[in-house]
Amino acid sequence: MKFKVFMGALVWALLISALHVQLNVGWRDLGHKLKVLLGVERQELLVGFLPVT
Amino acid sequence: MTTHSEAGTVFTARKFTDWATVKESILSKKVGASFLLAPMAMQLAADGVPVKIVYLGHRDGSALVVGKDSPIQSFEDLRGKVVAVPNRFANQNLLLRKMMRERGMPFDAIETRDVPPPEHPTALQAGAVDAFVVGEPFCAKAEMDGVGRVLYHTKDIWPGFISCVLVVHQDFLDEQPELIAELVSGISKSGLWLDESMENRFDASHVVGKHFYFQKPQLLQWVLSKPVDRVTYGDLKPIRANFDEIMELAFETGILPRRLRFEEYVDPSFVPAGERSAWGVEAETLREEAARLRLEPGTAPDLEMPELKRRAQ
Numbered sequence: 001m002k003f004k005v006f007m008g009a010l011v012w013a014l015l016i017s018a019l020h021v022q023l024n025v026g027w028r029d030l031g032h033k034l035k036v037l038l039g040v041e042r043q044e045l046l047v048g049f050l051p052v053t
Numbered sequence: 054m055t056t057h058s059e060a061g062t063v064f065t066a067r068k069f070t071d072w073a074t075v076k077e078s079i080l081s082k083k084v085g086a087s088f089l090l091a092p093m094a095m096q097l098a099a100d101g102v103p104v105k106i107v108y109l110g111h112r113d114g115s116a117l118v119v120g121k122d123s124p125i126q127s128f129e130d131l132r133g134k135v136v137a138v139p140n141r142f143a144n145q146n147l148l149l150r151k152m153m154r155e156r157g158m159p160f161d162a163i164e165t166r167d168v169p170p171p172e173h174p175t176a177l178q179a180g181a182v183d184a185f186v187v188g189e190p191f192c193a194k195a196e197m198d199g200v201g202r203v204l205y206h207t208k209d210i211w212p213g214f215i216s217c218v219l220v221v222h223q224d225f226l227d228e229q230p231e232l233i234a235e236l237v238s239g240i241s242k243s244g245l246w247l248d249e250s251m252e253n254r255f256d257a258s259h260v261v262g263k264h265f266y267f268q269k270p271q272l273l274q275w276v277l278s279k280p281v282d283r284v285t286y287g288d289l290k291p292i293r294a295n296f297d298e299i300m301e302l303a304f305e306t307g308i309l310p311r312r313l314r315f316e317e318y319v320d321p322s323f324v325p326a327g328e329r330s331a332w333g334v335e336a337e338t339l340r341e342e343a344a345r346l347r348l349e350p351g352t353a354p355d356l357e358m359p360e361l362k363r364r365a366q
Contacts, residue, residue: 048087053114053188
């Protein structure tokens, strides 16, 4: 019974996390952040501008 | 040209075509930082949006331009005329108000019209406006095309004029301060490098023209050399007195709903330590460099000169 409760909670946590990434974070952004953390990719910052001084 | 900073961060420039989209991108945090019109940044702060000005984009670099053969010879001649401004929230708009106030003219003595910057020269040529005041390179374009004549450079009527400022959402300042510091440091170094010599400016005109502005390098060379202090990059620290003056003008004009304290919209803590705080030195260095390259202030660079031609290739 305890095992079933544990598995249920785990599956629920995984599902709700996946839904959060899908709706709020984005898989691409998450992947990029993980790669930056692991040192595979460089950190990036977008800087907006208009071509006028 | 490198694709990343010394610390390894990739700073990607995203070009926009209108100020409304820039503003929206800052609000929605689609960009980490952006260059924005100074009074527009103040207006965002006055509306309670958590953004801060951390640095300037440049100083001067705007001009009041009239038709090439226009009878307008002084600011007073603009009374009753139509002048294009880039945006109601642009400091160029406030410049007109400042000049009107200094000359005892009422604010409705000149009719202003919002026109997107790239359309200023054509609006002048078509007779839709009698003059325009905008940032470069559109003043230089009007000159190069034989359409316009500079009545005043901002450096001569409002020295150290501020147009665009670097704006960052408070969340980025709190969450990634090291990235913002790195960006500001990079802009500072680039500015000092640009003001170091005419050679650097001409090199930059090729890179910026090709990769960012998508304009002919000759146009940018005109901007960066005619005269040499038409736009400067050597002193980009946000200074309280400068911003207080802009804020007061914006409040008087009705652009700002209330007066703002400097600390409400500026965070100068990202300015690199030891940065020079007085301008003028850089312009002097440029004048010496111009003399070395036989460029007189107020004259176009001779692109046929072997030294410049070699660099342009």
